[in-house]
Amino acid sequence: MQASDIGLVGLGVMGENLALNLERNGFAVSGFDLDAARRQSFAQRTQGLKAHTAESLAQLVASLQVPRRVWLMVPAGAPVDAVLAELRPLLAAGDVVIDGGNTLFTDTQRRMAALEGSGILYVGAGVSGGEEGALRGPALMPGGSPEAWPLVKPLLQAIAAKADDGQPCCDWMGHGGAGHFVKMVHNGIEYADMQMICEAYFLMQQCLGMSAAEMSPVFAHWNEGELGSYLIGITADILKQTDPETGDALVNVILDTAEQKGTGKWTSQIALDMGVTAPTIADAVFARTVSAIQPERVTASKILKGPVAKVAGERTAVLPKIQRALLAAKLCAYAQGFALLKAADREHQWALPMAKVASVWRAGCIIRAHLLEDMRRAFAANNDLRNLLVDSHFASVMADCEQDLREVVAMAALSGVAVPAFMSALSYYDAYRSARLPANLLQAQRDYFGAHTYQRTDKPGKFHTRWGS
Known part of the structure; x- marks a missing residue:
């Protein structure tokens, strides 16, 4: 049997689809999972392909070309540590381990x-795009041991999504935990x-009396312009879906309690730790937590x-205002995210290529959007840009949209519609x-x-006043 180019540990939907993506792009793959049923499923799905199903980690490692490349797609946290503990004695200097889970960047650094x-070289790689992206082309954000990049670059860039200019949506983010931080x-x-799109939907429903079927073509239209993005596109699809049991719009029979896996919370916590202003991201997390107390909200109502x-x-008249308000709010959220990246880059010296x-x-990931090409241009012109909003293009967009954002927020407040x-x-x-x-x-x-002191506007130093005396 030909030695495999890469081993994949964790054959859930994401892991299996990444393996199939690798094989389709010409790489021989070995797969392993602790679950025998998953191993059997992988063997069946890859029958006749350049793929091998290992019955143990030792067998997987033995099947790989040297230097070995092992990609972990197991749940973040303790499972990664457990696999690493078993894997480490099987590997040698020069081998590469890739962690493709939603791992906290400090765990990667540890x-x-x-x-x-x-x-042993270690790579913490962000993987975005869901199960379809894993199969057809995800966005990949690798970072870690710089010596590992030449060894994994051909594989990762081959399977990544391609932007409109043909560039793979995969590049080296930097050393340490840079990839997982991004x-x-x-x-x-x-x-x-996602929260802002939901608020636009809620305003259409509550303040304009629109049905889901009426909203769907609006979002489809928005998807053709500046707001064009994966999330706007799927929203248009969701809103036109009918529930076969009730005949109502399917979205209307879905319980309004949203779950989360923690990465939004991490972003908000770390922004607070670093002193970076990211309120819109934090409020999106809080919107999910308040949704989770649905019975309590029903009582309070x-x-x-x-x-x-x-x-x-x-x-x-109102729909174009909501459209421009959504664009303005979206830019503010991106600005907060990139400001956090800049702050982390200064603290950790990653030399993040903004x-x-x-x-x-720009492609493959969940937040892929037309706006990201303009953001790429802004940072290509000035990698030290402190905030996206002061870029001349985005300052102009905000100047065109900020009044609409004000009017939409006022409309929501006067109507009692929550748009945090x-x-x-x-x-x-x-x-x-x-x-x-x-x-x-x-x-x-x-x-x-x-007596915490204060600074003055007219002279340097720290000052204290005996107030009230």
Whole structure:
């Protein structure tokens, strides 16, 4: 039997589809999973292909070309550590381990440190695109041991999605946990993007009285312009789907409680740790947590009073405002995500290639959108750009859209419709463009009760006042 080019550990839907993608692109693959049923499924699906099903990790490693490349697609956390513990004595210096799970970047850095001196190379690779992306072409964000990149680049770029210019949506993000950090921020932006689309849908329903079937072509139309993206496209598809049991729109019979896997929460927590302003991402996480207390909300709806949502105007006038508000809010969320990437880059010295990050996100991943080409151009022109909103192109877009965002937020507030992501995006924009904020009073308060001192506008140094004396 020909030695395999790569071994894949974890043959769930993502792992199996990545293996099939690799094989389709000319690479011989060995697969292993602890679950015998998954091994059997893999053997059946790959019958007649350049693929081998191993019955143990030792057998998988023995089937690989040297230097060996082993890709882990197992749940993040303890399962990765367990596989690594069993795998390490089977590998030699120069071999490569790729962790393709949604791993916290600090875990990647810890595992790299534990492998120091062994010569085993470690790659933390963000993988985005879901099961279809894994099979047809995901966006890949690898980082870790720089020496590993030449060994995995041909495989990863071959299976990655291709942008409109033909470039693979896979590039090296940097050393250490850079790859998994970029994927985490991708997911944080994804949380915000999804929440804002849901808020646009909610406004159409509550303030314009539109049915799902009426909304679907609106989203389809938006998908042809600046808002064009994977998430807008699937929203149009979702809204036209009918439930075969009730005949109602399927979205109407889905319970309004959203789940999460933690990456949006990590993004928000780390933004707080680093002192980076990312309220729209955080509010998208909180929107999911408040959705989860559905029975409590139903009870509260019978007690707490608010305005009754009413028709806000002609659809032909209001829908373009919601469209432009969504565009403005979306830009604010992306700006927050890229600002977090810049802050992490300064702290960890990863030398993140910001234009390449935007380039990798142009296809294959969940947040792929037309706007990312403009973001790629912005960072290609200035990799040190501190915030996307001050780029001349995006500043112009915001100038065209910010009034619509204000009016839509006001409409929602007056109608009692919760739009936390839209509201926080507007507050973020207004705070970021303010030369002066009320933090001067806040510092005076802190000094009053805690003698924390303050700085002055007219001379350097730290000062304290004996207030009230």
